[in-house]
Amino acid sequence: MKSLIVGVVLAVAVASCGGSATNSHSASLSSLLDRVGDQMPASQLSALRDLELTYDEYERAFHLAVQCMSDQGLEVRGPNSENNGRYLTYSFSSTDSEADSQCFEEHLSYVHRVWVESQIPTGAEADRVREEYADCVHSVGLDPPTDGDLAILERFVGESLRDPTWGNNAALDACIRQYSNAIFSNDPWHLSSGKPWSATRKPRSASESRQPGKDVCPISANFLTDLAQLHTLTVRHELTTQGGRFRCFDDSQSCSPP
Amino acid sequence: MIRRLAVLFTTLILAMVMIVPAASAWSVAECSFNGWNSFSGNTAKAYTGATNTGCDAVWGKVHYKVDAIWDWSMPCYTYIYDFCIKNVNGADDADLGKHRALSNSGGLSVWYVSY
Incomplete structure (x- = not known):
């Protein structure tokens, strides 16, 4: 539906x-x-x-x-x-x-x-999404903060994009597409x-x-x-x-x- | 030795300048924000972010070229988060980003262009 x-x-x-x-x-x-x-x-x-x-x-x-x-x-x-x-x-x-x-x-x-x-996401879902998002980001080689809320993680990912090494990284972009509500990727x-x-x-x-x-x-x-x-x-x-x-x-x- | 150090230092500075995208900072009412845009590989980006708690929302858009056609992206928007990045994959080139913010008191900035 x-x-x-x-x-x-x-x-x-x-x-x-x-x-x-x-x-x-x-x-x-x-x-x-x-x-x-x-x-x-x-x-x-x-x-x-x-x-x-x-x-x-x-x-x-x-x-x-x-x-x-x-x-x-x-x-x-x-x-x-x-x-x-x-x-x-x-x-x-x-x-x-x-x-x-x-x-x-x-x-x-x-x-x-x-x-x-x-x-x-809010509440418990925000915690779950944050954990999955952090795991995804970590799996591509970045070291996200272990504490803090989803907004802090989003900020970390956003700042990482400023580095050309990560700014054009397809694996990181996949994480962003999946989880981010602050970074918008489109073809x-x-x-x-x-x-x-x-x-x-x-x-x-x-x-x-x-x-x-x-x-x-x-x-x-x-x-x-x-x-x-x-x-x-x-x-x-x-x-x-x-x-x-x-x-x-x-x-x-x-x-x-x- | 001193000459080598000078060359090394200069090279280091140049390298740092080259990898840092164009950036700007500006304010509207009590809202301060910054922005940068970049192009790397085939990805064009425009970042718009608040730098204090006086910003209510930010918008950003990016100007990029693909197949010889220059396009403007739809503006990205954020409300709870204090920044947004408009990311365009598959672009051939990018020339600038535009940024705008709304202050908590309702003051809306004009679009700010960063090259």
Whole structure:
């Protein structure tokens, strides 16, 4: 089943999950969603408003973004997979490095961020992934730190890449593809299989490793605040400037403010 | 002896300079971050990282060439981790990386180009 439900777990998820934190979390979340909903492009809002992001929604957002870029005359390639299919990606040819920005902000900016966060393991799974990741890195000849969390290991691997010896090491790259959520490796478009989800490790789903109500939180209040700030700063969405809430949440329709 | 040491020292410095990719550091609001990009073998990379706790998120993208076509990668993004690396395998060349960060207070930097 391709509709992998991803619990939208965000930056402060681990710290704020459970107990009274969750209650206050949810309370502020509701009001924040109202605010973000006014600012968020309709297509992304439709994917996130239920506080869950499915793989289908993630993939759909990519297709919409790529189609949008193509419609604007941009030579764009994708969606293709990276990190063993846990993420989608695209690339584009242009002298303007920001030629993708409008479509990215319209269809992907929020969704992509949420998806990235949802793929980062937490709790016991984070410990397991860290151990496997460290073993993999060690097996290729590096000496990763024995203590510290997953972020420290990611930092170690990232720093190692700066050394040309390791920066072009296929074995280390295989470890990165398998485990990393900070280092994103993809092949150029012409080397891609054209099957974006030929993954050996499927994207994480909420039911795969997390206990609902325990270490799965809805979209965090802080994160939504950040999203709102980011969006305010970066996105000039014509509809939102007209001050209305979207009535249409279906990507297939033409949305307009009331 | 001194001349040999001087030559050795110079060679060592040159070697160090040659293996260290282009790097830059800059700030936006209370967020300081750095970036580098490199090309080795057939791998193009752009690294964007926070250097203090004032950074909320970072993005990075890399400009690379394959089959005579220059492409921009999609930006990498990180939130919990304080860095991200965009890694493109199979590239023929790379010329620069672009980096951007969001500070905790919401200040968003312009894209910063490092060569």
